Every structure is written in structure tokens, then in C-alpha cells.
Amino acid sequence: MIVLLLYLPKIKLLMFELPTTIPIQVNAKLYLKDPNSSDLGIKIVSKSIDLINAIGFEDFTIRKLAQAINSTEASVYRYFESKQKLLLYLISWYWSWMEYRLVFATTNISSSKVKLERAISLITDKIEHDEKYNYINLKKLNSIVFTESTKSFLNKEVDKENKLGAFSEYKKFVEKVSDIVIELNPKYKFPNMLISTVIEGAHLQHHFTEHLPRLTNASTKEDHIQLFFSDIVFKSIATTKK
Amino acid sequence: MIVLLLYLPKIKLLMFELPTTIPIQVNAKLYLKDPNSSDLGIKIVSKSIDLINAIGFEDFTIRKLAQAINSTEASVYRYFESKQKLLLYLISWYWSWMEYRLVFATTNISSSKVKLERAISLITDKIEHDEKYNYINLKKLNSIVFTESTKSFLNKEVDKENKLGAFSEYKKFVEKVSDIVIELNPKYKFPNMLISTVIEGAHLQHHFTEHLPRLTNASTKEDHIQLFFSDIVFKSIATTKK
DNA sequence: CAAATATAATAGTAATACTATCATAATTGC
DNA sequence: GCAATTATGATAGTATTACTATTATATTTG
Numbered sequence: 001m002i003v004l005l006l007y008l009p010k011i012k013l014l015m016f017e018l019p020t021t022i023p024i025q026v027n028a029k030l031y032l033k034d035p036n037s038s039d040l041g042i043k044i045v046s047k048s049i050d051l052i053n054a055i056g057f058e059d060f061t062i063r064k065l066a067q068a069i070n071s072t073e074a075s076v077y078r079y080f081e082s083k084q085k086l087l088l089y090l091i092s093w094y095w096s097w098m099e100y101r102l103v104f105a106t107t108n109i110s111s112s113k114v115k116l117e118r119a120i121s122l123i124t125d126k127i128e129h130d131e132k133y134n135y136i137n138l139k140k141l142n143s144i145v146f147t148e149s150t151k152s153f154l155n156k157e158v159d160k161e162n163k164l165g166a167f168s169e170y171k172k173f174v175e176k177v178s179d180i181v182i183e184l185n186p187k188y189k190f191p192n193m194l195i196s197t198v199i200e201g202a203h204l205q206h207h208f209t210e211h212l213p214r215l216t217n218a219s220t221k222e223d224h225i226q227l228f229f230s231d232i233v234f235k236s237i238a239t240t241k242k
Numbered sequence: 243m244i245v246l247l248l249y250l251p252k253i254k255l256l257m258f259e260l261p262t263t264i265p266i267q268v269n270a271k272l273y274l275k276d277p278n279s280s281d282l283g284i285k286i287v288s289k290s291i292d293l294i295n296a297i298g299f300e301d302f303t304i305r306k307l308a309q310a311i312n313s314t315e316a317s318v319y320r321y322f323e324s325k326q327k328l329l330l331y332l333i334s335w336y337w338s339w340m341e342y343r344l345v346f347a348t349t350n351i352s353s354s355k356v357k358l359e360r361a362i363s364l365i366t367d368k369i370e371h372d373e374k375y376n377y378i379n380l381k382k383l384n385s386i387v388f389t390e391s392t393k394s395f396l397n398k399e400v401d402k403e404n405k406l407g408a409f410s411e412y413k414k415f416v417e418k419v420s421d422i423v424i425e426l427n428p429k430y431k432f433p434n435m436l437i438s439t440v441i442e443g444a445h446l447q448h449h450f451t452e453h454l455p456r457l458t459n460a461s462t463k464e465d466h467i468q469l470f471f472s473d474i475v476f477k478s479i480a481t482t483k484k
Numbered sequence: 485c486a487a488a489t490a491t492a493a494t495a496g497t498a499a500t501a502c503t504a505t506c507a508t509a510a511t512t513g514c
Numbered sequence: 515g516c517a518a519t520t521a522t523g524a525t526a527g528t529a530t531t532a533c534t535a536t537t538a539t540a541t542t543t544g
Contacts, residue, residue: 156298196457201439215438
């Protein structure tokens, strides 16, 4: 069924035009009980996105979440074994969704250059409209990933969580974009580094633009961040013509 | 006195050859009582670096620190009003120290290109030898900044802390390196973005190399990270010769 | 050597992540 | 349609945390 969709005649770029029936896959080891399997699970995921986005992951507590959905801490812990795992679930969901966006944005495009341009847009553009994918607010989730995702791997648990597969969606996405880089320049030595740098760099630059503007040269109005990273990528992988 | 040092005939690059008498300035609003003013303050800073490096900032507690230096929580809180402020102090110290390293690495160098190369090395190279600057273990502090510093600004307190000047040493450093970029190409539009991306990107790539290698193309043995970022920078700012 | 200051000792608060237990509600299998 | 299973709620509890308050004892300073 997914394959069928990929062959639709006109594939649109923007995420809000994606069909909402595609199942987003998240590693089952990130939850104790699939939140998609019940109303409560759905409320947990949906409301945790609202809450983390509103108050930040540090101030976010399972108790606050439970109160917000008229449930109890114990019930939440039946779905996610920890606050960390819940965050990992959300981030993993995000990258799985980004992978679909990438597929839709690049299918039937013959030019590798255009494909890479579109991938960079997907990565560097902040979602500005309040759109939902089922019960998930994509703008808020996007915002969470931008500000909280480094915390998911910059800790002492990273190896343990990596073994669980917590970062495999992220890695898959990076590798898919890296593959486009390799199409354009098979000799370029650092495609994965380049793409992971663009991803994390774009997240940070968005944060800096808003809070520490002296670290950037980007205005909030124009898409300087996209321009900047696009420039970096294409200059880096350009094959020298002599 | 500082000025004098800058005019020493032969300026060496490596940090362990810096004189240890240069006072590193840290914004006074980051502490309640200057830790340099007493034995206890020195022990707090010195041991917190050891501890945070060993167990990570999340697991680091003021109680553990107090026990490690045979003191009490209350005493530590007389120097730093919070765990966060202590981290901000350490990071601020780091950037102040990096500024000195930058000055020493670039003084009396006429070529802007060489200056920028040296700056990039300073930024991207991890400190591998256990060297001390007075009571501060530079290797451990370097490691802390690489893994914990994003947490210092990726939170809801960032604006408040920014007003205190918590990030001014970092900004100063970024701007000093950006100035070299501008020397090389006055028309380049994103010097600050470029340098802050290189700094944060290099930190992350070091972490990825160790924990999530699929996100990189760097081996731990070679200086691929330096090569990669050096390549990015010089290609990005190259003036097109047609 | 008195006065000021720094530190230690001790206790306490409110909040946190997470666990345990048991009762009740909702769903399912037959 | 009803028993058995499962999901949730209610409630309580643990150990730990960041941080504060208070008082006593060192240590330094004028």
C-alpha cells in the first residue's frame, strides 16, 4: 500500500498534504505498551507533546502529564517505563515521519541536486503551521525535536539506548540523505558527518536565532538558515572542475 | 601584563605551553562568592570538573560534590546558587580560556588563512593529555564542554541567563573567530553561523564518533573531524575566481 | 584579642522519578 | 450473557533531589 502511494502521479512536497493513513513505525522497545493501542495511550503521547513543548523537558513531569489527561502516574508508567523513554519515543516517531516526508519529497525526481535541495529544506525549515498528523501536533513535535533531541543522546545512557535501537530512525534518515549526497559526488568522504551536522546545526541555529542572536547571522524573517546550510552542503560536495 | 605576554617572540600553539599565570575572567554574576578566593572554592571547582566528567551532569549532585571534598551542601551553595550556575561558570571559564588560546595561536601570524586554520584546530581538536591549568583539569573540562554545554542553553532559562551574561565568553570567542573569516572574505554573509556551527558540530561529531558512529564518517584515530570542518569552512568562504 | 567572616553540622521542605498494591471498570472469549 | 481477562484508577510509599534555614564552631582580620 505504501508502495502504491509512492507511484501516485503528482507527489506534493508539503507535509500537510501527506495522507494520514501511513503507519509511522516506532521501535517497540521504546514503550511497554503500544500507545497507539488505546485511548489512554493516545492521550499520553498527544498531551506529552503539548506539555513538553510548553514547559520544556526538564520541567515536564509524569505527574503533570497524568493530571492533564485526568489519569494517574501509575497508568502512564504502564506505557512508558521512564520519562526518557517517552522522549525517545517521540523523537523516534519524528524521524520515522521525516523519512516518509523525505520519500514523498524525492520520489519521481530525477535530479539528485533537486532531491538534495528538497531534503535540506525538510531538515532546516521549522514547521510554522499548527498541523496534526492524527493526534500528533507536528509543529510542537518539530519544536521539541529542535530543542530537546540532543539531550536524548548527550548522556551516559546513550550506549544502552543505542543498543535498544532508540536512534535507528534517526540514523536511517541520515543515511538516506547521505545516499543522495553520494549520488551527487561518490567521492565525497564525509556524507554522514555532513548531514548529521546540517541536522543538528540547523536545530541549534534556530534556537540561537531566537535566544542568542549574536551567535548567528540569521534573521527570523528570512530563511537564512536554509540558505546557509544549503550553501555549505553544495559547496562541500562540489566536484572540482578544472 | 597580558599585553606583554602577547608580544613574546615565539608564541607556541599548544595549550600546555601557555603560562599558567594569566587570569581567566569569568562573569561575576555566575557565582555568589568567587571560588578563586578560597581553598574551598578551588576545591569546589576542581572537584566538580572531575565529578561531572566522571558521572555526567544529570547524575552529578551537590551532595556528591560536597562529600567528595569533605564539605557540606550548604557550603557549596554559598559559592554557587545552583547546579546550573556552577555548570555555566565552568563553561564560561572554558571559553575565556579558549580566547586566550586563540590569541596565542594567532598573534604574529600574518596570514589570515593560517590564523583560521589554527582557530579551527583549537575548536575541533579534543584535548587528549591530562594537563592542568592551576587546579583545573583541562582535558576533563574540555570533555564536559563537548557533552554538556548544549544543555546550558537548550532550556527555558536561556533568556534569563543570557541577560546575566552567562554566554558572553562564548559569544566573544565566536565573534573573534568570525572576524578572521571576515578578513578572508569580507563579503561572506554568515560568519557567526559558520563558526557556531563548527563549534557545536565538532562537539557533536566527537560524541557521535564514540557512541553513534553510523552518524559519522570519522574514525577515532585520524583527525577526520578537523579535516571535515576545515574543508567546510574554507569551501564555504572561498571567493569565486572566474 | 575582639569582631567579623567562613565553614561545618544538622535539619528540614517540597518536588521528583518511579514502584507497589488493590479495587474497579471495560473488554473479550466462549 | 456472563466469566475471565485486562486496563485503569486510587492511594500510598521510597529514595533522592535541589535548595534553605539555623546554629555552632573554626578561622581570619583589624
